[in-house]
Amino acid sequence: MAATTYPGSAVTRRASLVDWLTTVDHKKIGIMYVILAFLFFAAGGTLALLIRWELALPGQQLLDADQYNKVFSMHGTTMIFLFVIPMLVGLGNYFVPLQIGARDMAFPRLNALSLWMTVGGGILLYSSWLVPGGAAAIGWTGYAPLTSTTFSPSSSVDLWAIGLIVLGSASTAGAVNFIVTTLNMRAPGMTMWRLPLFTWSVLVTAFMVLLATPMLSGALAMQLADRNLGTQFFVPESGDPVLWQHLFWFYSHPAVYIMVVPAMGVISEILPVFSRKPIFGYSAIVWSSIAIGVLGFTTWAHHMFTTGLSPLLESFFILSTMIIAVPTGVKMFNWIFTMIGGSLKFDTPLLFSIGFLSMFLIGGLSGVFQAVLPLDRQLHDTYWVVAHFHYVIFGGTVFGLVAGAYYWLPKMFGFKLGEGLGKIHFWLMFIGFNLTFFPMHILGLLGMPRRYFDYPAERGWTEYNLAATIGAFIILLAFLVFLVNVIMSAIRREPAGDDPWEGNTLEWATTSPPPVHNFDRIPVVSSLRPVRDARLRLAGEPVEDELH
Amino acid sequence: MALTLESGALFALLAGGTLLLTGLVAGGIAFLVFNLDRERRYVDESVLTPAAAADGGSVALPRLSAVSESVIHSGVVEAPPSLGMSHNKLGMWTFLSSEIMFFTALIGAYVAFRAIGDLVPEHLNVVLSGVGTFVLICSSFTVVLALDAVQENNQQNFVFYLLGSILLGAAFIGIQGYEWAELMSHGVTATSSLFGTAFFVMTGFHGLHVIIGLVWLTLTLLRAFRGDFTPKDNMGVETFGLYWHFVDVVWIVLFTIIYLIQ
Structure with a gap:
């Protein structure tokens, strides 16, 4: 059919490099976040491979102890602050305004500021490699008094702290932007109970970022004052080093949910589309997200069971940690029942979503084990914990993010990704991931401590470590396949059309990629799945509005 | 075989090199494949206007599928704010809730130190700080009054009250500076004790907020001289007011826990 031109339709021109660097368009900013995240994923992934290379066999392979400390510290910091979070912010930036039928974020210039502050924070963090003494070797947790000038005289720790403050301020500004956008810029008829589940998850996450991040900024400010002004906040002799742990985990436990809730939102978008069914229990998913957002603030001290807490506090944190598994379990049932009875289309996004479900389930359950105090005392700081949080963050979030990439890249760039290579990517990543991280459970139970650069041969840990190292290189291979897939698909340029998956939500009701202004007219919404309803109406089929 | 890397410089090279290399590859893809040009890619010859075609085909109109067309067709040109509230006001409230958590970290440290039993020095000047508190409340x-004046379009009073707020805020900073100097002259510094540590960092961050507020207030005053604010458009003043009252409330909390509960 011929295109209809509405008044005010944009006449577009080629975007130059200057356009990209000065843009306030949420879509361009979103794409730059995603590119930034993948760059740091490559850097953090290289560090991970160095760790695995060192641990492949007993004895020193590649790194000495001090270099190893720097590598694993920067690996953790990079993956959390410069890969997972920017990636989620990027997808949120691109798709929240589209899903709610808005033309942009509420504060476009603030949005650009957040992006460039994230870039600046990343540069600050990585410039710590260049100062004498090398990068910060303090773990991603930066516990006091290890971070004091006595034990870490290098100014790399200051760069680390300042970098994190800048990154934290960027995500706080981003959170304000997401909250105002979602609450105040919804299209007519888009009530909160018609909000797509990805947007809901970004909203809940934004509230967590808003309230948790300043705690970390405050703690980092104190750390910097201790190091540079001679204050005594975390000095063991007079101050309180445990205070750092409280403030740090008050941010960093919610941070786990900050990283996983948006991935849950991605899954909640993909499953109904590829099951050809409505989501099972929309409001249960929303309420469980909110519950996770609230309960996430009550569990931080379960990271400190071996630090020593009063028995009363111990019981409280055991209980709260077990309770937070309940809303997550609710979601599991929602997702599984969405698939049951559906006509499943096993395209790449669905494969990665199922990968998310199964791997995140393992990570979630091993987390509940650790809530049991006597067990935690044994497992704390062993490879069990490393296995657990990689099952949550890699098995959960990264699988979810990759699912989102396969689902949404056609919308962002206008061409389809190759299905064949996508499936190879999935199986390589699934096998590589499990080969890397499952043996770590056993290593932890055998007593191998984390953060050691070497281990004796007679402990019987060698085979598991070697398996993990092989697995890590399979993951590398998987992402190389992904890169090849993106490049080949971009060259092949098979048009995706407006709606390659027969989606439900408003981002599928505009061109791929969308024009600068997103929609020629702001859609008026009257149901939870406006695009699917329009499709049925056009085909002359009845639209039963079983949901709102 | 153990291959040991010699120095941190090699690591810098490795990490930086990876980053740079990936950057170049990604940048290359962006330039060559995506052509940094997301708008032009779906140029359908049939929708090119003659003028656009003459321009080398760089101008195109987006073309929608039938489903998209039907979703957009019933749409509106612009949508009002969903909550009927300005973005700025909602954004400021949201931002301030984040600020509360920042001060909670600092206040939490102070309260924890007091619980350990760190002593409050006898040199605190309750009366002077009480005056400072009064001055800051007056500035709020x-x-x-300034907001009230601009809403009634009384530009003269508006400027007068803005100027008054600046003077009162500056007076508060002056009183704070005097109090700091007094304490330091008695040997109470940020490094002398836990009390000093928490006191100077806490009041320092609060003072920084007041100074930022004063800069904002001065800019507001300059805009007021230019006649930027009218009874219909004074959101800039209202948003600033929210921030300023927040800074005021934080001070009242600090004054209470430092000076009144000893």
Whole structure:
């Protein structure tokens, strides 16, 4: 059919490099976040491979102890602050305004500021490699008094702290932007109970970022004052080093949910589309997200069971940690029942979503084990914990993010990704991931401590470590396949059309990629799945509005 | 075989090199494949206007599928704010809730140190700080009066109250500076004790907020001289007011826990 031109339709021109660097368009900013995240994923992934290379066999392979400390510290910091979070912010930036039928974020210039502050924070963090003494070797947790000038005289720790403050301020500004956008810029008829589940998850996450991040900024400010002004906040002799742990985990436990809730939102978008069914229990998913957002603030001290807490506090944190598994379990049932009875289309996004479900389930359950105090005392700081949080963050979030990439890249760039290579990517990543991280459970139970650069041969840990190292290189291979897939698909340029998956939500009701202004007219919404309803109406089929 | 890397410089090279290399590859893809040009890619010859075609085909109109067309067809040109509230006001409230958590970290440290049993020095000047508190509360009041004046289009009073707020805020900073100097002359510094540590960092961050507020207030005053604010458009003043009252409330909390509960 011929295109209809509405008044005010944009006449577009080629975007130059200057356009990209000065843009306030949420879509361009979103794409730059995603590119930034993948760059740091490559850097953090290289560090991970160095760790695995060192641990492949007993004895020193590649790194000495001090270099190893720097590598694993920067690996953790990079993956959390410069890969997972920017990636989620990027997808949120691109798709929240589209899903709610808005033309942009509420504060476009603030949005650009957040992006460039994230870039600046990343540069600050990585410039710590260049100062004498090398990068910060303090773990991603930066516990006091290890971070004091006595034990870490290098100014790399200051760069680390300042970098994190800048990154934290960027995500706080981003959170304000997401909250105002979602609450105040919804299209007519888009009530909160018609909000797509990805947007809901970004909203809940934004509230967590808003309230948790300043705690970390405050703690980092104190750390910097201790190091540079001679204050005594975390000095063991007079101050309180445990205070750092409280403030740090008050941010960093919610941070786990900050990283996983948006991935849950991605899954909640993909499953109904590829099951050809409505989501099972929309409001249960929303309420469980909110519950996770609230309960996430009550569990931080379960990271400190071996630090020593009063028995009363111990019981409280055991209980709260077990309770937070309940809303997550609710979601599991929602997702599984969405698939049951559906006509499943096993395209790449669905494969990665199922990968998310199964791997995140393992990570979630091993987390509940650790809530049991006597067990935690044994497992704390062993490879069990490393296995657990990689099952949550890699098995959960990264699988979810990759699912989102396969689902949404056609919308962002206008061409389809190759299905064949996508499936190879999935199986390589699934096998590589499990080969890397499952043996770590056993290593932890055998007593191998984390953060050691070497281990004796007679402990019987060698085979598991070697398996993990092989697995890590399979993951590398998987992402190389992904890169090849993106490049080949971009060259092949098979048009995706407006709606390659027969989606439900408003981002599928505009061109791929969308024009600068997103929609020629702001859609008026009257149901939870406006695009699917329009499709049925056009085909002359009845639209039963079983949901709102 | 153990291959040991010699120095941190090699690591810098490795990490930086990876980053740079990936950057170049990604940048290359962006330039060559995506052509940094997301708008032009779906140029359908049939929708090119003659003028656009003459321009080398760089101008195109987006073309929608039938489903998209039907979703957009019933749409509106612009949508009002869903909550009927300005973005700025909602954004400021949201931002301030984040600020509360920042001060909670600092206040939490102070309360924890007091619980350990760190002693409050006898040199705290309750009376002087009480005056400072009064001055800051007055400045909040004058900001309210300024907003009231601009809403009634009384530009003269508006400027007068803004100026008054600046003077009162600056007076508070002066009193704070005097109090700091007094304490330091008695040997109470940020490094002398836990009390000093928490006191100077806490009041320092609060003072920084007041100074930022004063800069914002001065800019507001300059805009007021230019006649930027009218009874219909004074959101800039109102948003500033929210911030200023927040800084005021934080001080009242600090004054209470430092000076009144000893």
